[in-house]
Amino acid sequence: MRRGIDWYACPPGIDAHRPLQASLAGLPPFPVQVGDEEIMLADATRLAAHARACGVNARLEVHRRRWHVFHLQAFYLRTAATAIAMLGSFARECVDGAAPAPAAAAATSPAEVPAP
Known part of the structure; x- marks a missing residue:
């Protein structure tokens, strides 16, 4: 167990392993999909929010x-199939050069994404 922890442990003081504390400036657009019952x-x-602030x-x-x-x-x-299709649409928008939805307008609330 200790060996596995050592393999994946973040080196101290390296912000690249802590995306909520590191500067994300310069990253390409990216989607974040999460369920409202997700532990994370x-x-x-x-x-x-941090990415937008960067x-x-x-x-x-x-x-x-x-x-x-x-x-x-x-x-x-x-x-789930719709979420995967949305990932594909996002990637196509980025590859085709179309600007994905502005960051401020891109967030959706749980009520805006349908459930089966």
């Missing part, structure tokens, strides 16, 4: 009644 909901929300276009999507890695159930859950 607060972290995901803070990451998107000038990065981060699109936050909070999916109602969803959990960690809900995307893995895309075969069974319409919202």
Whole structure:
């Protein structure tokens, strides 16, 4: 166990391993998808807000009644399949040179993303 912890432990003082404390300026646009029942909901929300504060276009999507890695159930859950399609749309917008939705308008509340 100790060896595994040592392999993945962040070196002290290196902010690159702490994205909520490091400058994210210069990163390309990125989506953050999270379920409102996700244990890391607060972290995901803070990451998107921090990225925006650093000038990065981060699109936050909070999916109602969803959990960690809900995307893995895309075969069974319409919202998971929709979330994956939204990732594809975001990537196409970035690759095609179209500016993804402005960061301030990109956040969605749990009520705005449909559940099955």
